[in-house]
Amino acid sequence: MTIVATMALARRALRNALRRPQFLAPLVIFPTFFLAVNVGGLSRSTNLPGFPQVHGFLDFQLAGAITQSLLLGGVSAGIAVALEIELGFFDRLVASPIPRISIVFGRLAAAAVIGAGQAVYFLILGLLFGAEVRSGIPGVIVVLAISMLAATGFGAAGVALGLWARNASIVQGVFPLAFVILFVSSAFFPRALLEQPAQGIARYNPLSYIADGMRHPIISDFAWTPALEGLLAAAAVTAMFVGLCVVALRGRLRNA
Amino acid sequence: MTQSFRTIRALTSRALNEVVRVPGAAIPGVLAPTIFMLGLSSVFGKTAHLPGFTADDFRTYIVPVGLLQGASFAGAATGVNLARDIEQGWFDRLILAPERRGVLLAGLVSSASLRSLVPGTFLLMIALILGVHAPSFLGLIITVILVMSLGAIMACWGTIVAMRFRTQQSAPLIQIVGFIAVLFTTAYAPFALLTPWLRLIAHLNPVTYVLEGVRQGFVGGVNWADTWPAFLATSVLLLLLGGLAVRSMRSYGR
Numbered sequence: 001m002t003i004v005a006t007m008a009l010a011r012r013a014l015r016n017a018l019r020r021p022q023f024l025a026p027l028v029i030f031p032t033f034f035l036a037v038n039v040g041g042l043s044r045s046t047n048l049p050g051f052p053q054v055h056g057f058l059d060f061q062l063a064g065a066i067t068q069s070l071l072l073g074g075v076s077a078g079i080a081v082a083l084e085i086e087l088g089f090f091d092r093l094v095a096s097p098i099p100r101i102s103i104v105f106g107r108l109a110a111a112a113v114i115g116a117g118q119a120v121y122f123l124i125l126g127l128l129f130g131a132e133v134r135s136g137i138p139g140v141i142v143v144l145a146i147s148m149l150a151a152t153g154f155g156a157a158g159v160a161l162g163l164w165a166r167n168a169s170i171v172q173g174v175f176p177l178a179f180v181i182l183f184v185s186s187a188f189f190p191r192a193l194l195e196q197p198a199q200g201i202a203r204y205n206p207l208s209y210i211a212d213g214m215r216h217p218i219i220s221d222f223a224w225t226p227a228l229e230g231l232l233a234a235a236a237v238t239a240m241f242v243g244l245c246v247v248a249l250r251g252r253l254r255n256a
Numbered sequence: 257m258t259q260s261f262r263t264i265r266a267l268t269s270r271a272l273n274e275v276v277r278v279p280g281a282a283i284p285g286v287l288a289p290t291i292f293m294l295g296l297s298s299v300f301g302k303t304a305h306l307p308g309f310t311a312d313d314f315r316t317y318i319v320p321v322g323l324l325q326g327a328s329f330a331g332a333a334t335g336v337n338l339a340r341d342i343e344q345g346w347f348d349r350l351i352l353a354p355e356r357r358g359v360l361l362a363g364l365v366s367s368a369s370l371r372s373l374v375p376g377t378f379l380l381m382i383a384l385i386l387g388v389h390a391p392s393f394l395g396l397i398i399t400v401i402l403v404m405s406l407g408a409i410m411a412c413w414g415t416i417v418a419m420r421f422r423t424q425q426s427a428p429l430i431q432i433v434g435f436i437a438v439l440f441t442t443a444y445a446p447f448a449l450l451t452p453w454l455r456l457i458a459h460l461n462p463v464t465y466v467l468e469g470v471r472q473g474f475v476g477g478v479n480w481a482d483t484w485p486a487f488l489a490t491s492v493l494l495l496l497l498g499g500l501a502v503r504s505m506r507s508y509g510r
Contacts, residue, residue, distance in 0.1 A: 026428035033436045040454030041444035045303050072428075079425065168424045169278070169340060173285060183295025198298035 009106025115151020267363025335414015395473020
């Protein structure tokens, strides 16, 4: 029953997202423009001492763009949940004879599928503009696996916030704050070249490992260590925020 | 005329009240530009060592970007709040009021202009504490005018989008335009260091001139050559987007 309801709600979330592409598009358009500005404005950064050997600055930035896009996907999932609460659909879901946890899991399953789509989009975009995936098909699989897992975790963070805030404006306000977490990670620049204290924080920021896990197969030959670190970091983020989702759902149901 | 001013004042007060009454929604918009300035300078700070960079340190170079982003967020927030008011039916009650729709727009725009100063002031205080070069008095006045103008411009854009989609889910669409407009400029590096395609876009993007108008107060000094293009750009954008926003408000519900 839980799986059937989860799949049905995931399909609904995906259909809603696809029916209104003007709201789905910013998830990729925004990081695309950020990627373009970073590459266009800072491409000479590869000349800095300590910058790793890369085919081009675009190759280096792709993982950052994917990570950023996935974070925005999490915010978007949170807004969708908050709107469902504001507009009363959530209460109808709660009143229906389905396992209540499927309300959360359905949204997260949709976030994972959208996350895979986001990663594919950026990989194709990169290839079109001259980037290359050095480790080939295994590298693409690693990027997709980390993306889907991380998208689930970020989606869970958004859903937990949406359940707690019950207000789309508040969840929307987190949109710029998603950058904070990115800025104190190695998503956009090599960790060794970050200024302090960002460099120190980046070491403990799971986003660094998620981004580096996706970046390594793009800029280098395949290696297990960064891939596993990326997967592990994404799994940890997912476990933590799914737990928070369950707590937030219980709180919401108590007040319903 | 007096009645119109009262309406503008009431709408402005209502919008400013929200900053206090719903701080959860307002605080991120206030903090974001500062976070962005600190974040960008932490991440890309070393690029100031590249030959051809025109500022001593990246943080001073990036502060004007944060100021314009604050204005952009404040203007966008006005559009998002308008979308919420439409969704919740409040705007339908508002347009029943015996007031011209241009005046209603003026209320929204003036509130956005004033709200633009909140993140800007916060960012400037933090930046000065961290040792960013203080602008001259004239540079500061120019900065305030340009920041408020960009907030108004973004409020007009937010109004156009809110009137078109009539849902808060259009928020990313409202915000993304401001974000892109501010970044596809000389935000990260001087013209000489940009790749040719971005250099071309930056030349064509009117916000580049607004940014350079603000930046002159922090890097170099105030000069006429950087000032007049900034004011021309804001005037043209205000006229264009203001006109479109008034048109979209007039066509609402008709």
